[in-house]
Amino acid sequence: MGLRGSACFNAVLSLLPISALADAVVEGRVELPKSHSAPVVVKRYEIVTQGGVLSTQPPLAVVYLEGAFPKPKSPPTKQVAQKDLAFLPPLLPIQTGTRVEFPNLDDTYHSVFSYSPAKRFDLGRYRPEERPIPSEAFDTAGLVTLRCDIHEHMRGLILVLNTPYFVMTDAEGRFRLRGLPPGQYTLKAWIDSKTTREKPVALKNGETLHVDFP
Amino acid sequence: MVVVSVLTALGLYLAQRNITANAERDLQQEFQTELSSLHRLQELRHAALVERCRILAEKPRIHAALEDNALDLLYPSAKDELRDLMEGGEPAPGQAASTLRARFYRFLDSTGAVLPPPNSKDVGILSKAAEAELAFNKLPDQQQIGYLPDTDSGKEILDEVTAVPIFSTETGDLISALVVGFKPFEPVTRRAGTGILSGTWVDGRLHLPSLSKPARDVLAAEIRGVPMNTDHTQNNFTVHINGAPHLLFYKRLNPNSLFPAAYEICVYPLASWIAQLHQLRWQIGGGGMALLLGGFVASHFVAGRFSKPMEQLAVDSEKNRARRKRAEAALASTSEKLKRSTRYSAGASHQLKSPVAVLRAGLESLLAREGFDSKIYEELSALLHQTHRLAGVIDDLLLLSRMDAGHLEIASEPVNLSQLIDEWLDDLSAVPDSIDVKIEKDFPIELNVAGEKRYTSLIVQNLLENARKYNRRGGRIRVSAQQNADHVLLTIGNTGCPIPREAQPHIFDRFHRGGTGSSISGHGLGLNLARDLARLHGGDIALLRSENDWTEFQVRFPVAQPAPDPAS
Numbered sequence: 151m152g153l154r155g156s157a158c159f160n161a162v163l164s165l166l167p168i169s170a171l172a173d174a175v176v177e178g179r180v181e182l183p184k185s186h187s188a189p190v191v192v193k194r195y196e197i198v199t200q201g202g203v204l205s206t207q208p209p210l211a212v213v214y215l216e217g218a219f220p221k222p223k224s225p226p227t228k229q230v231a232q233k234d235l236a237f238l239p240p241l242l243p244i245q246t247g248t249r250v251e252f253p254n255l256d257d258t259y260h261s262v263f264s265y266s267p268a269k270r271f272d273l274g275r276y277r278p279e280e281r282p283i284p285s286e287a288f289d290t291a292g293l294v295t296l297r298c299d300i301h302e303h304m305r306g307l308i309l310v311l312n313t314p315y316f317v318m319t320d321a322e323g324r325f326r327l328r329g330l331p332p333g334q335y336t337l338k339a340w341i342d343s344k345t346t347r348e349k350p351v352a353l354k355n356g357e358t359l360h361v362d363f364p
Numbered sequence: 365m366v367v368v369s370v371l372t373a374l375g376l377y378l379a380q381r382n383i384t385a386n387a388e389r390d391l392q393q394e395f396q397t398e399l400s401s402l403h404r405l406q407e408l409r410h411a412a413l414v415e416r417c418r419i420l421a422e423k424p425r426i427h428a429a430l431e432d433n434a435l436d437l438l439y440p441s442a443k444d445e446l447r448d449l450m451e452g453g454e455p456a457p458g459q460a461a462s463t464l465r466a467r468f469y470r471f472l473d474s475t476g477a478v479l480p481p482p483n484s485k486d487v488g489i490l491s492k493a494a495e496a497e498l499a500f501n502k503l504p505d506q507q508q509i510g511y512l513p514d515t516d517s518g519k520e521i522l523d524e525v526t527a528v529p530i531f532s533t534e535t536g537d538l539i540s541a542l543v544v545g546f547k548p549f550e551p552v553t554r555r556a557g558t559g560i561l562s563g564t565w566v567d568g569r570l571h572l573p574s575l576s577k578p579a580r581d582v583l584a585a586e587i588r589g590v591p592m593n594t595d596h597t598q599n600n601f602t603v604h605i606n607g608a609p610h611l612l613f614y615k616r617l618n619p620n621s622l623f624p625a626a627y628e629i630c631v632y633p634l635a636s637w638i639a640q641l642h643q644l645r646w647q648i649g650g651g652g653m654a655l656l657l658g659g660f661v662a663s664h665f666v667a668g669r670f671s672k673p674m675e676q677l678a679v680d681s682e683k684n685r686a687r688r689k690r691a692e693a694a695l696a697s698t699s700e701k702l703k704r705s706t707r708y709s710a711g712a713s714h715q716l717k718s719p720v721a722v723l724r725a726g727l728e729s730l731l732a733r734e735g736f737d738s739k740i741y742e743e744l745s746a747l748l749h750q751t752h753r754l755a756g757v758i759d760d761l762l763l764l765s766r767m768d769a770g771h772l773e774i775a776s777e778p779v780n781l782s783q784l785i786d787e788w789l790d791d792l793s794a795v796p797d798s799i800d801v802k803i804e805k806d807f808p809i810e811l812n813v814a815g816e817k818r819y820t821s822l823i824v825q826n827l828l829e830n831a832r833k834y835n836r837r838g839g840r841i842r843v844s845a846q847q848n849a850d851h852v853l854l855t856i857g858n859t860g861c862p863i864p865r866e867a868q869p870h871i872f873d874r875f876h877r878g879g880t881g882s883s884i885s886g887h888g889l890g891l892n893l894a895r896d897l898a899r900l901h902g903g904d905i906a907l908l909r910s911e912n913d914w915t916e917f918q919v920r921f922p923v924a925q926p927a928p929d930p931a932s
Contacts, residue, residue, distance in 0.1 A: 199534040263425070265434035295432055302424040302533070 174330040174353035178361040180323040180339045182209040197240045197305040204295065204307060205342030211363075212243045212309055212340040213325045214316035216348070217333075221247045222314065227285070229253060230296065230306055232260045237296055237306025243316045244288060244308060251285040254278045261299035268292025268310055275300070293343055309340055339363045369656060376652035380645055387641060391632075392600065395613050399598070399630055403615055406628070410526070412464060413546060414507045417528040420445055421542045427533055430540050438471055439481045449544070450488065465547055467523055472541040476500035488545065490514065498525065498543045500622060505529050505538055510623025511566045512545060522548045522564055522571045525623065561631040565614065567624035579605050583631075587612070602634070609634040703769065716758050724751040760889040764874070767896050774900060778812040778924035779820045781852060785843055788821070788828050801835050807845035813852050813921035815901040820921070823905070824854070826894040827917055831858035834915065850923055855908065857916035868907060
């Protein structure tokens with residue numbers, strides 16, 4: 151919970167300089183798939199596969215504003231840790247060009263790799279004290295499935311986006327995206343590996359737009 | 365002689381047949397055992413191979429390549445994962461590496477077709493035809509074992525192929541299969557020198573490298589003639605290789621496999637076995653004949669030795685017969701004399717009885733008459749007493765003579781001995797001139813002996829009377845009786861002057877009176893009579909002891925058989 155909270159907080163913080171210039175806001179709710187277990191805020195969520203579809207459990211969505219935005223000059227560095235034989239966070243949305251570190255917080259070897267078309271990499275085996283922390287830069291947009299060669303059940307997702315404007319919903323699907331530039335865009339909601347919903351939006355300075363994804 | 369010969373021959377034939385059957389059964393059993401142990405080894409190996417392949421098929425990289433749309437990374441990933449399995453790699457230390465060494469591997473796509481490897485050197489070279497044989501019409505959802513004949517640089521080889529299904533970790537669908545070809549199993553324990561050939565029969569083709577090609581073709585044709593692809597998973601039949609009979613055993617190597625049926629084949633040359641059997645037969649036959657011949661010689665020799673004394677015996681027995689005839693004649697005359705003597709005795713007794721009776725009657729009538737001097741009465745009374753004695757003697761003599769003549773027949777019945785003794789003891793105490801003796805009794809109320817009551821009573825009477833007669837004043841009589849298994853033992857002891865030691869052996873003689881004074885009445889027949897009667901009943905009387913004021917006789921009576929059930 152702490153990490154997740156801080157991750158969200160970091161995402162908000164990183165948007166602050168932009169929001170000072172452009173302050174269009176989109177908020178609303180994404181209707182999430184029914185969860186089998188009751189939504190508990192503190193509950194750890196994980197990547198599950200059902201019928202070949204990867205999603206988080208309990209369900210969460212990523213809402214992002216699609217468009218042609220310039221890549222940041224100094225992309226931020228994010229982290230996906232391996233803790234208790236799971237990726238943490240299990241789902242990480244990032245902007246293209248972002249470098250992600252994969253610290254091993256377990257007392258065992260991990261061997262993180264991905265064969266996904268968006269990013270193929272193989273960090274090989276490494277221990278917790280491995281320095282520098284193995285990392286990869288993600289330059290192509292798309293969904294990257296993270297696996298561990300030693301622990302075959304481990305799955306993680308990195309959603310690489312061409313936009314700096316994205317946010318994760320809460321467990322009820324509510325989201326609020328601030329500091330957006332005015333203009334005509336497409337607002338998208340990534341729900342699982344096979345489902346992304348989208349809506350056209352017209353953003354104006356100082357206005358708050360309400361968008362729901364049914 | 366002929367019968368013995370025929371019986372022996374028959375016995376030999378049966379023994380020989382039995383041995384042949386046993387040998388045949390032993391051979392089959394030996395084979396089955398070898399084959400099944402081989403098969404168990406195979407099964408273990410299969411399990412090991414399948415497990416090895418299953419673990420490989422679960423490798424995350426292989427799954428990632430198949431599931432994350434990265435087929436181009438499939439074979440490169442597998443190359444890393446299967447490195448130690450493939451030939452050329454470093455064998456793991458301590459592992460029987462050569463037997464679990466793969467020669468090739470391939471992946472099948474979701475339709476069952478072989479996914480072409482980018483570089484066949486890395487995955488093991490296979491001919492196009494052999495590679496095509498790895499494909500399935502539909503992916504198998506369970507592991508399969510198969511055998512794939514191929515040629516490697518002109519040499520015929522047979523690969524043991526294991527196919528394991530790969531299920532997607534994301535969807536659970538059957539997405540692929542890993543097919544690994546291993547070097548075939550070459551058990552080192554195969555016994556050399558016995559001529560056993562072993563090979564494999566796959567899909568109508570025989571793989572038996574140790575046999576020359578023409579012989580193999582002939583054998584294959586012969587196997588093809590046998591319907592092996594039936595329900596039988598194992599069986600045996602006889603085949604001919606180069607004209608020599610062989611026993612062939614087969615066993616299905618891959619039951620329930622989607623790959624073509626493969627059979628383990630063991631061929632055992634029967635020629636040496638048949639030769640052995642022949643030899644055995646000759647040995648049995650020859651041994652039997654030798655035995656028979658030896659028997660004849662031995663019996664002739666033994667018969668010769670036996671016949672000599674037999675002839676001597678015949679001569680001797682002729683002499684003996686004459687001797688026996690003479691003895692028999694002597695016996696007959698003696699017996700006649702004896703009979704005459706007993707007849708005389710019997711007749712004499714009868715002749716004696718009537719005058720005594722007359723005498724007694726006369727004396728009694730004189731005693732009854734009055735007017736005589738009192739001294740005459742005493743004389744008459746003494747005379748009458750003598751006639752009673754005489755009558756007793758005559759009775760005894762009569763009985764003895766009947767016994768001597770063998771005319772006395774015993775009507776055996778249960779007699780209550782205890783009751784008899786009691787009656788006689790009562791009588792004894794009633795005798796007027798009875799001296800003052802104390803009587804001790806120690807016997808159960810009922811003791812049944814077998815005999816005729818009259819004579820049993822006579823025995824008891826005789827002994828009791830003796831015990832009283834030869835007692836002293838103030839003495840005692842002890843009567844005890846007990847029963848053991850077959851006999852009742854009656855012991856009668858009395859105080860009084862003992863029988864002199866030198867007289868003791870003669871007390872049972874007729875007319876012998878134990879050296880006692882004439883003051884005691886008696887005629888010396890009582891004990892003799894009692895003993896003869898006891899013996900006639902199957903018992904006996906013996907003097908137990910006679911010393912220190914105590915004389916003891918013991919009578920042995922046979923126990924009465926229980927009276928038959930009146931109902932039966």
